[in-house]
Amino acid sequence: MSSVATLGLAGKALAETAAAAPAAAPGADLPPNIPPWTRSLGAPTAKPYGTPSKYESSVIRHLYPGLTEPMSAYSTSPLQDLDGIITPNGLFYERHHAGVPQIDPAQHRLMVHGLVDTPLLFTVDELRQFPSQSRIHFLECSGNPSFTPPWGKTAAEVCGLLSCAQWTGVPLKTVLEECGLKPQAKWVIAEGADGAAMDRSIPIEKCLDDAMLVYSQNGERLRPEQGYPLRLLVPGFEGNMNVKWLRRLHVTDAPAYTREETAKYTDLLANGKARKFSFVMECKSLITAPSGTHKLTRKGKHEMRGIAWSGHGKITNVDVSVDGGDNWYPATLDAPVLDKALTAFRAPFDWHGEELMIMSRAIDETGYVQPTLQQLIDVRGKVSFYHNNAIQPWKIDANGEVTNGRA
Ligand SMILES: Nc1nc2c(c(=O)[nH]1)N[C@H]1C(S)=C(S)[C@@H](COP(=O)(O)O)O[C@H]1N2
Numbered sequence: 001m002s003s004v005a006t007l008g009l010a011g012k013a014l015a016e017t018a019a020a021a022p023a024a025a026p027g028a029d030l031p032p033n034i035p036p037w038t039r040s041l042g043a044p045t046a047k048p049y050g051t052p053s054k055y056e057s058s059v060i061r062h063l064y065p066g067l068t069e070p071m072s073a074y075s076t077s078p079l080q081d082l083d084g085i086i087t088p089n090g091l092f093y094e095r096h097h098a099g100v101p102q103i104d105p106a107q108h109r110l111m112v113h114g115l116v117d118t119p120l121l122f123t124v125d126e127l128r129q130f131p132s133q134s135r136i137h138f139l140e141c142s143g144n145p146s147f148t149p150p151w152g153k154t155a156a157e158v159c160g161l162l163s164c165a166q167w168t169g170v171p172l173k174t175v176l177e178e179c180g181l182k183p184q185a186k187w188v189i190a191e192g193a194d195g196a197a198m199d200r201s202i203p204i205e206k207c208l209d210d211a212m213l214v215y216s217q218n219g220e221r222l223r224p225e226q227g228y229p230l231r232l233l234v235p236g237f238e239g240n241m242n243v244k245w246l247r248r249l250h251v252t253d254a255p256a257y258t259r260e261e262t263a264k265y266t267d268l269l270a271n272g273k274a275r276k277f278s279f280v281m282e283c284k285s286l287i288t289a290p291s292g293t294h295k296l297t298r299k300g301k302h303e304m305r306g307i308a309w310s311g312h313g314k315i316t317n318v319d320v321s322v323d324g325g326d327n328w329y330p331a332t333l334d335a336p337v338l339d340k341a342l343t344a345f346r347a348p349f350d351w352h353g354e355e356l357m358i359m360s361r362a363i364d365e366t367g368y369v370q371p372t373l374q375q376l377i378d379v380r381g382k383v384s385f386y387h388n389n390a391i392q393p394w395k396i397d398a399n400g401e402v403t404n405g406r407a
């Protein structure tokens, strides 16, 4: 921060320099001087489809360097640069097992068959004519992040397979009832139209509860990378079960035990046994600012900002600590606090050049408290890397630089 008086003197000197040279000298456009964009007209309109300011070109999804082939790639949301609870569509994380297919909606159908009275084939347009809902929910890959080093540097590297949107679609229940469920119907096997034909078994209780056949995200049609023209949304369940490019729902009396729910997305325990069907994403939180690679440039009052979420329902509390978890105090939750959605929190802290270890821990409406990494490892071991919802520490050092607090 500089005082206006100081700027005035410096600005005057710089403005004189600027008059002599065509390119504005550094600082010449700062108050109290009048910058050129205030002395002239801007562009009449932006582009037909708007994009962020060119000065925000570093706020992008990052492709994970280890997984860049179309057969298995992912990109992360830049959580350290985002505010609030809605992820812009262009920054929504991606996870693809066979790349992004480009599907003409006119050529796409949803087939519903198996243990139903009437198997039916729907066009996307026909589905859109059913009564719809718009709801805000998070989506998180269960491989977010691993239990073992290397730990990421930024919030995106630590937890960027996480995003949140307002989804619009038809309750799955409506379409299943249109086909008529037979009494033996216990599971629905959902299959995608991508090259992976990725498929997952969804328990019928979830299908009849809050599962949705989604066609829009944040007000516009789904992006190709999010499953255009149709995806399954199972709020609070691990990302993998939210089948994109949805083409088939096979109603059965038993799970299919597909690759993605046996060999993958299953937590292998230290004793060699595996946790069967860990569908719900447990309660978690993350401080996004200040976070790794940020820098505090001013001493005094600061604010920790972050997000908290739970696949079991609403967030009730977030506590924060500045001393590595010895003492905790409550953060404030921003409205709205929604079921299975990101909830924004903020908490004040002072920094006067000392070393701090900041962290947050969330509690959901079931009373569940977000665990430490050690508590998780004690129960699960280190063999698998899915479903890590541990507390994430960030270290602020004496010169204000923020790094991952996990040593
Ligand atoms: N058909 C299909 N559905 C899919 C996938 C896929 O590769 N193919 N990836 C899954 C995984 S592992 C996750 S985490 C989420 C990612 O959704 P997103 O790319 O919209 O963030 O989609 C799931 N649905």
Ligand SMILES: [Mo]
Pocket: 095, 140, 141, 142, 143, 239, 240
């Ligand atoms: Mo995933």
